[in-house]
Amino acid sequence: xxxxxxxxxxxxxxxxxxxxxxxxxxxxxxxxxxxxxxxxxxxxxxxxxxxxxxxxxxxxxxxxxx
Numbered sequence: 001x002x003x004x005x006x007x008x009x010x011x012x013x014x015x016x017x018x019x020x021x022x023x024x025x026x027x028x029x030x031x032x033x034x035x036x037x038x039x040x041x042x043x044x045x046x047x048x049x050x051x052x053x054x055x056x057x058x059x060x061x062x063x064x065x066x
Contacts, residue, residue, distance in 0.1 A: 004030045028055075 004027040011019045024047060031045045044057040052058070 001030060001034065 004023075008020070008023045008027050011023050028045045028047055032041075035041050035043045035045075042061055044059075045055055046057050047055060
C-alpha cells in the first residue's frame with residue numbers, strides 16, 4: 001500500500017498530470033484487492049466524477065453497476 005501511495009505522491013510532486021490518473025487507478029485497485037482479501041469486499045473504492053461525490057461505491061454487492 002505504501003508503495004502505491006508513494007507512486008501517486010511522486011507523480012503529483014512532479015506535476016506529471018498525464019500519469020496521475022493511471023497511478024490513482026492503481027492505488028484504487030490495491031485498496032479494493034486488500035478489501036477483498038480481508039473479507040471487506042463490501043467496501044469498494046472507485047474514482048468517479050458524476051453523481052457520487054465520494055470515492056466509494058454504495059451499491060449492494062452483485063447489483064448492476066457494482
